[in-house]
Amino acid sequence: MATASQPVASESVLRKILLSYFYVSIWIFLSFTVIVYNKYILDPKMYDWPFPISLTMIHMGFCSSLAFALVRIFRFVDLPSCMTSSLYFKSVVPIGALYALSLWFSNSAYIYLSVSFIQMLKALMPVAVYSTGILFKKDNYNSSIMLNMLSISLGVAVAAYGEARFDVWGVTLQLAAVAFEATRLVLIQILLTSKGISLNPITSLYYVAPCCFVFLALPWSVVELPRLRTMTAIQPDLVTFGTNSLCAFALNLAVFLLVGKTSALTMNVAGVVKDWLLIAFSWSVIKDTVTPINLFGYGIAFLGVAYYNHVKLQGLKAKEAQGEKKPTSAQETDEEAGELLRNIDGRELGEDQGDDSKA
Template sequence: MLNMLSISFGVAIAAYGEARFDVRGVALQLAAVAFEATRLVLIQILLTSKGISLNPITSLYYVAPCCLCFLVVPWVFVELPRLRAVGTFQPDFFVFGTNSLCAFALNLAVFLLVGKTSALTMNVAGVVKDWLLIAFSWSVIRDTVTPINLFGYGIAFLGVAYYNHVKLQALKAKEAQKKAAQADEEAGSLLQERDGHGDRKSDNQA
């Protein structure tokens, strides 16, 4: 819980230190984060709940048509009128095709990661993705990064590092418990074999 609060606090400081702060943009971004978190939690329920146990490919088979239906509605009312206003618009099927392949690969990777770890891990990984985007915008586009931004990113980085440390320790403890259980099972089977061998010897001597 502490690491999640530190990550959220760091991101909030970084947003507060934005050089061109826009309340509407921040509100839209927060809404997008909330919807994305909800989507990831639902994906985790779909992949890991008892009685469902869908694999990533099967999950995409059911989820993709739903996504298409939900995206068509805003496309018809927002994008289509703009495309009609531009009479010279010609769809590039190569661009659309490569974009579709990238989207498929991204969704497949998300489903695999959520299925193997959790939705929380995916959200934390999203923070790292945001850092990479900010680094790209600063180094290539020459966007402005303030000291408050860097301070907030530093706090968020410490939170992510602590989260990864806790996850790694939990995985090590789980692996150690699994090895100990296997060793106990092997020792129990050896004792049973010895007892059975001793019983056979006593029967033969009798």
């Protein structure tokens, strides 16, 4: 009996492993595609569409429409019943404003910086999230964790020192995007998870994308609309922008699939693999200059991020071990999963929508 069941169990484990690799591959491919596609559209040496706000608004409009169809027409997911208009304006609107700023600045950085260097700067996300968490009293100060954060910062500083195409304005934009994104992720935990509201990527887009579109319209009308009116020769390619927006939305579904079918840790590990692949692609295909000092600095930051994720995983395992003796609420489980997911550096469009409340 045991002998007969053993091959069945082995096949089940193998199937789960293969499915996990399949989900990871889809997410890495789509995340990779969105980053490179955005770079292609915005870079003056490539497609040369120097309007990051307009591009982001196209994404948000497209994602809003598809999210509405999936929620209201096809009933693909259910909306949280406790979401009221008051809660929406108190919680979702500030998150949408921060997300608009994060996307605006992050996409703008592609005009000035290489893909590889942007990925290196994104390694600062755990530092920004932890610092913001302390500021909002969501995390407690810990000297060992702060030392780890300083090692990550040192690694990024070394990578920046060795950057051949260092641009002060581009770095400023990307660091601002990281700061806004970190604040957004902390606010999601404080304002939504603490109220028992769990948003997956689709419902996040349903609530946040229209709000983000409105906030982006304000700077767009001042910064880019006057320029667009004077540049009559520019005609956006519907195929290019349509497929780009579709990839961005598909990435949200991939996040939903990956985190729902595997785990937050799996996505963190996959994110590290994706970063190294992007750096290699940027160097070999796009021909961006990647110096040895770049790689050395990012290697230090990478080890710091890996150790931070390891510590968070051990904390999550300890909570689970206690949960076997003492029941753990769904809210506490969401918050612990969020501790891992908040460190994902997917600041390309849409990758982080609702990740920190779904596991």
